[in-house]
Amino acid sequence: MVKIASPAANLDLRAPIFTTLSKGIGVDWVQRIILVLVDYILLSLAWHTTQTLCTPLDFPWKLNNLLLPIPIAHIGIMVARGLYNSNEEYCKYVSSIEALTLSHLLLLSIVFSYQSHHFIPWSTFFWAWLLSVLFSLAGRLCANFTTNKLRQQGTICNPIFIIGFPTDIEKATQLLVQENHYRIIGYLPIYALEKYGVDKIVDEITSSGAVEVFVCSWHKIEQRMFLYWRLRNHGITLNILPLSLEEIVEEKMGAFLSLKSGIPFFKLSPPLIAGLDFRIKRCFDFCLAVLIILVLSPLYLAIALLIKLDSPGSIFYQQTRVGLHGKHFNVWKFRTMVNNADKLQKELENFNEMNDGILFKIKNDPRLTKVGRVLRRYSLDELPQVFNVICGEMSLVGPRPLPLRDIEQLSETQLIRHEVLPGITGLWQTSGRSEITNFKDVLLLDIFYIENWSLWLDLQILLKTIVTVAQKTGAY
Structure with a gap:
């Protein structure tokens, strides 16, 4: 590691002193991997059940093998639809149904081209689709319930910092507490950035263990570009949280808004390996x-x-x-x-x-x-x-x-x-x-x-x- 006294004085604004994993990426990926495994097991179970109870399908691959290519194909479509992108995506049950329906239609077209001269048991496809949807939705309901319970205990809540004027911090706290997704570990008045400097403030945020920062009145920060790049290079996600319609218009954020429990904000996530x-x-x-x-x-x-x-x-x-x-x-x-x-x-x-x-x-x-x-x-x-x-x-x-x-x-x-x-x-x-x-x-x-x-x-x-x-x- 190269030790540099003042990054701002020696390095490009975008240059990190050292590369680091994005904060909070471990918990996020563990949840994704668990959800993928649950989906794989349930989708495999759905197809095994269908093959047992209905007329078996003649595939160019063996269905009695545990590593079924069919569930992998289903999961591939769900990944493409973004159903594993964040902690909230698995709640989109309608999107899950659409993805599974699309993957079954693609599978049907493959089977038809493979054995178009043979009888195709359409009822088998129907039951395979229905059981896959029911099993997958049941798994997501259980995952959603378990995640909410863990968040209520503060187990998998993201530790965050809030930066803004005192009145903005109070409003932001009330809104973010309703999310049941964040654990507020610190507040910072906006004037502290000018008083102590961006580098010192970011060092304090990093040492606190925060993985995300919510900023109110973003346009009031004179050194906002420095703040963004310092946080990004430390692997910390920056969320711009406008608390009024005027701020949304002024920041021209309309095309980039995310909505969570009625909270609009602009999320700037660092890459997987920051820097x-x-x-x-x-x-x-x-x-x-x-x-x-x-x-x-x-x-x-x-x-x-x-x-x-x-x-x-x-x-x-x-x-x-x-x-x-x-x-x-x-x-x-x-x-x-x-x-x-x-x-x-x-x-x-x-x-x-x-x-x-x-x-x-x-x-x-x-x-x-x-x-x-x-x-x-x-x-x-x-x-x-x-x-x-x-x-x-x-x-x-x-x-x-x-x-x-x-x-x-x-x-x-x-x-x-x-x-x-x-x-x-x-x-x-x-x-x-x-x-x-x-x-x-x-x-x-x-x-x-x-x-x-x-x-x-x-x-x-x-x-x-x-x-x-x-x-x-x-x-x-």
């Missing part, structure tokens, strides 16, 4: 960057030769950019402009097409060389930044690192984009690039990326980047 996804991202970045250099090395050499033949000056262009936590580093690019391009920029400031002036972008930039225009059009000038990725200064996907000139014009709240590693490409590049003329829109895309980051989102952006570059969308 592993970010480590995979860094490993993926490094391996893909090395592969790009090896495969495209002839292209690198060809571009270098063309730049040298086209105009005097160096092949590469280095510019100081601001990266993770405001640290300066040199970003590498193929040179696309004349040697004194930086000095000429001051004379061209009046032609800047970015409305707020934070970024500098103009079409038909007179400083571009002939080869430089082609490189810019296909974004080939960015290829040397793959070396920045190998050095750990950048990622393949992330907010673009900005020059010092642009950083000086940012407000303190806009510096949130520096809490993650900058990237070669990102949502800005795949959403129009230079066609977006307000930095506010760029910032919104960056924040959306940080808040919704996942390995799948990175992959989508990389694939879309290829299409965007091929179409030359917004490039100049």
